[in-house]
Amino acid sequence: MINVAVLGASGRMGATTCRAVESAEDMALVAALDAGDEVAMAVRAGAEVMVDFTVPSATEANVHAAIEAGLHCVVGTTGWTADALARVDEHLKERPELGVLIAPNFALGAVLAMRLSAAAARYFESVEIVELHHPDKVDAPSGTARHTAAGIAAARATAGVAPSPDATTEDPDGARGAVVDGIHVHAVRLRGLVAHEEIMMGNPGEQFTIRTDSFDRVSFMPGVLLGVREVAMHPGLTVGLDGYMSL
Numbered sequence: 001m002i003n004v005a006v007l008g009a010s011g012r013m014g015a016t017t018c019r020a021v022e023s024a025e026d027m028a029l030v031a032a033l034d035a036g037d038e039v040a041m042a043v044r045a046g047a048e049v050m051v052d053f054t055v056p057s058a059t060e061a062n063v064h065a066a067i068e069a070g071l072h073c074v075v076g077t078t079g080w081t082a083d084a085l086a087r088v089d090e091h092l093k094e095r096p097e098l099g100v101l102i103a104p105n106f107a108l109g110a111v112l113a114m115r116l117s118a119a120a121a122r123y124f125e126s127v128e129i130v131e132l133h134h135p136d137k138v139d140a141p142s143g144t145a146r147h148t149a150a151g152i153a154a155a156r157a158t159a160g161v162a163p164s165p166d167a168t169t170e171d172p173d174g175a176r177g178a179v180v181d182g183i184h185v186h187a188v189r190l191r192g193l194v195a196h197e198e199i200m201m202g203n204p205g206e207q208f209t210i211r212t213d214s215f216d217r218v219s220f221m222p223g224v225l226l227g228v229r230e231v232a233m234h235p236g237l238t239v240g241l242d243g244y245m246s247l
């Protein structure tokens, strides 16, 4: 049995994760914690793995507290900067036996969309990303869109591909969206949506679109449970669930 603590347990993802852990035959939910609770409570409850679905402003401190306490971490919360990841990496040098998985998206379709778009992007002149979410989401662009853009930008840089053509010189209202690692990212917030992403690529006379849709938060659970099962076998910091998959 793997003893699991969930941080952010009353939230949309935390509550879904608690139910998934309780339903898993090889796991026990030993602590369901929220704002105001301390990671020490998870340790006292016998947790081995902490799952974090909290808020971007809290997640880094939670992970450092968990490392200090000797817990493996599976993190779905967004808002991670390169500097924040580097600090976790550095902290883990003091506890080389621990694993930390930080994954911007646990849905299989989203993981595949990130990998496939990075593989395809070098073959197209233009690439843009549209991410679409429920209106209660606090951050934009989504963590998934940021990670997707980073992967595409790295692949295009390696292949020596020119920036996407764009003749826009007048855009006083920001209609062209955010620019993440040189890739335009457009964020839609609409009641009825859960989590969706479209990566659009274009060449003269053709378009290639990769789309992933999470219609329900249960879509993230196989990935979260995979993370919980595997994290102790992957010491150090892993960013992205694809690090635990054969892709």
Ligand SMILES: NC(=O)C1=CN([C@@H]2O[C@H](COP(=O)(O)OP(=O)(O)OC[C@H]3O[C@@H](n4cnc5c(N)ncnc54)[C@H](OP(=O)(O)O)[C@@H]3O)[C@@H](O)[C@H]2O)C=CC1
Pocket: 007, 008, 009, 010, 011, 012, 013, 014, 033, 034, 035, 036, 037, 053, 054, 055, 056, 058, 062, 075, 076, 077, 078, 079, 103, 104, 105, 106, 107, 143, 220
């Ligand atoms: N990686 C993935 O696959 C996915 C990632 N996400 C990400 O997960 C995060 C959570 O999303 P979601 O569940 O929709 O958000 P919610 O707002 O529904 O849940 C966040 C929860 O965290 C709690 N919380 C806030 N601060 C702390 C803290 N310091 N310690 C413990 N708990 C805290 C909140 O409590 P209170 O309300 O009392 O403040 C709330 O219960 C977001 O960053 C989102 O982008 C979402 C879906 C999938």
Ligand SMILES: O=C(O)C1=N[C@H](C(=O)O)C[C@H](O)C1
Pocket: 078, 104, 105, 133, 134, 137, 138, 141, 142, 143, 144, 145, 194, 195, 196
């Ligand atoms: O807040 C959400 O809902 C989601 N957040 C993650 C993100 O920012 O990419 C993952 C998924 O898109 C759902």
